[in-house]
Amino acid sequence: MQDKYTPASIEHAAQEHWEKTAAARAVEDVARPKYYCLSMFPYPSGKLHMGHVRNYTIGDVLSRFYAMQGYNVLQPMGWDAFGMPAENAALANNVAPAAWTYANIAHMKQQLQALGFAIDWQRELATCAPDYYRWEQWLFTRLYEKGLVYKKLGTVNWDPVDQTVLANEQVIDGRGWRSGALIEKREIPMYYMKITAYAEELLSELDNLSGWPEQVRLMQKNWIGKSVGVRFAFPLADDPDEKLWVFTTRADTIMGVTFVAVAAEHPLAARAAANNPELAAFVAECKQGGVAEADLATMEKKGLPTGIFVSHPLTGEKVEVWVGNYVLMSYGDGAVMAVPAHDERDFAFARKYGLPIKQVIAVPDETFSLDGWQEWYADKNRGVCLNSGPYDGLDYSRAVDAIAADLAAKGLGEKKTQFRLRDWGISRQRYWGCPIPIIHCPKCGDVPVPDDQLPVVLPENVEITGAGSPLSRLPEFYECKCPKCGGAARRETDTMDTFFESSWYFLRYACPDNATAMVDERVAYWCKGGIDQYIGGIEHAILHLLYARFFTKLMRDAGLIGDLGEPFANLLTQGMVVAPTFYREGENGKKQWLNPADVDVSTDEKGRPTGATLKADGQPVIIGGTEKMSKSKNNGVDPQALIDQYGADTARLFIMFASPPDQSLEWSDAGVEGAFRFLRRLWKLVHDHVQNGVTAVCASGDGLSAAQTDLRRKLHQTMSKVADDYGRRKQFNTAIAAVMELLNACDKTDLSGPAGRALAQEALESAVLLLFPIVPHIGQALYGELKPGADACRAAFPQADPAALKQDEIELVVQVNGKLRGAIRVAVDADKAAIEAAALANAEAVKFMDGKAAKKIVVVPGRLVNIVV
């Protein structure tokens, strides 16, 4: 055995061995329980960043741990390969998106392999490959025929200078990121997925996802946003046959309505604007700016009266219609009733424009003042109706029932369940995505592409200009024949949202080689009961995970995957790896993001950054916020330097030791050295032991000294702890700390003599196996040295021996009035009375009881005694 730990050669040898023995190959085997361990596949942005290393190391630790527990493990990997960055790279560097993407895949695959992940590469897939996306085109046409895909107008960000649609990310402070032009909203026809048809099931099944973090279930629940309320109509004062519909969850406040607000896009707004130039200007102003909800919600609330009046459905009173920039056309009917007395936003609006405020819910006298309003809203107070005629004195639910009944009797409304969730618009006016398989025929309308003409292949020889969709400039792509009538037709040139690809890739991993079907019976084996573990960033808590759940239900109902309704049985949401951002501002205010590796930061004595300069020119740069590592902010830290210097095991160990996986981690490589030192120390311990000859392991505690017995107990306690940390808690930093503690204890114990050496053998073999899931390369090498001819990949995970865990005496802490005063040793099976007596006899306890009698004694078994005086 070599005396020096040399990661490069050790890792090379281990990887070669795994390759030769096909250690990561997953083969269906009904005789063994399966464990499908899935990590979110990466976007091939160029190189791995620390977030990837963290994500895939967690997956690999779990995969290897469950393999050691006897499971048949599947750990696949692929590439979420369509998306905007490829087009941006094409613009910036004049490379074809396909070539750029495939080059990135090749590089990142090699990086993943260098990290030693036990991935079954035979199942690798890339979503930009026609043999992958053809199946989603196929599914799309099925869903189109079922009415689960439909076409309607949708609002997009329009850049009037570049004449192109922009993503929300490309709109900065209301301007296009390339052109700097003021962005406008524009309505265009798009295809939508009817996710709202599944809203109820997506919501109710959250309760069954016990393997998901509560936080994620709550976010999804709020996103779906089921609310039961009343949808009702205000007849127009001039023309009672025409009605303005609204939805409210607070029908009990209907008698307090003092105005109605509609979105700028609402037909009534357009009608009023026709002969009101001021209003027309306001409606036009509302069209400025992007469509992102965060921007809309933080805008200053503005409005203008339309001069149109409606009648209150219950009182007949005239109420004016306003246009409000805070009313969303995409939610409900694009109009809301306003009750300034009992809604914070309506209140602010009414105050701003001097509109009447009419209180209709009783509030406690002491809080009743206009200034007290705000506080009161925050409580979501639901009081009893007041100033509400026939409804006075009714509480919330009685009032809502009575009002809904009265509205229904007039044919003006009814109770309605409404969801916040909207249908999913999937059309993108971009090139690097999966073509939507529809043909537009002047005679037959929209015709889905027939199966025998799939896939609609995305052409790769295109010119990216940043203006408009390249496909719509490519006659050889869009000119086609109608599949129905054979006449000249035009192919759809929009592509699909890339969330489409990532909504079902985990099913395709089960059967990536199937050329004749989207999925096959192998899904039933690997996905039975759901994928056993899904691991990925918390930033995907809503959209991706919701779409993946939706797709699984769609595919189930299409008869493709049996009764599998929920894809992920257990979910681990990894905290983000965040890093500081740095930038400089260009001439037109555009930000040029600089990588942290290229920047020097100066700090004050407290470690707070005071300034930063670019290494290349020594000139100052602006310090941005600390954000998740991303391509767009250029703050990803490349792990390659770390791997090159210390090896994959150190990188893996360090990132697992740095913090628990669900916590966000601000990147700093301080401490990497320590992880490497630990591995070197482990190597040396094994080396020194092996130099004196390996032995059989200590099979029982016989012949051990007291100190050795204690060590052996600690060893077996560590086995339990580490298995619990990996399997149940999924907290790897404490598992590593436990093994470090064990090795510290080994150092402090005399392990000479035959019994001691057998114990050392047992401790070292165990420690190597306990760490194997995290640092498999060094583990492979050391285990082979400790047990010549043995393969760590085939070893079982160490299991604690209950006999070794036995203890006769334990220490209990003694408190007086909750303050720590002393400690006592008692027999492990001592009863309460004996423990109390021992505690009362403790010298420190006696001192602090100060002669007073114990009022109460609390005994916490195995922990402490608290004497209350």
Added chain:
RNA sequence: GCCCGGAUGACGAAAUCGGUAGACGUAGCGGACUUAAAAUCCGCGCCCGCAAGGGGUACGGGUUCAACUCCCGUUCCGGGCACCA
């Protein structure tokens, strides 16, 4: 703005179900070994106080024999907000 999280030594963190706050590691300081350096090993390390003791887990309250942990309020930081992935 709305929804969801987080905050503990100089730093990353631990304390798993309300029960010894700071395990484990980093950086630092002191020592051993060495001609020296590196490496390695040993020790010290929250604050006030001579001590006894007291205080301390972002901040302000509360519940409890006992609170980092539960409740109410606040501040700051992060994620998501439907076209970044």
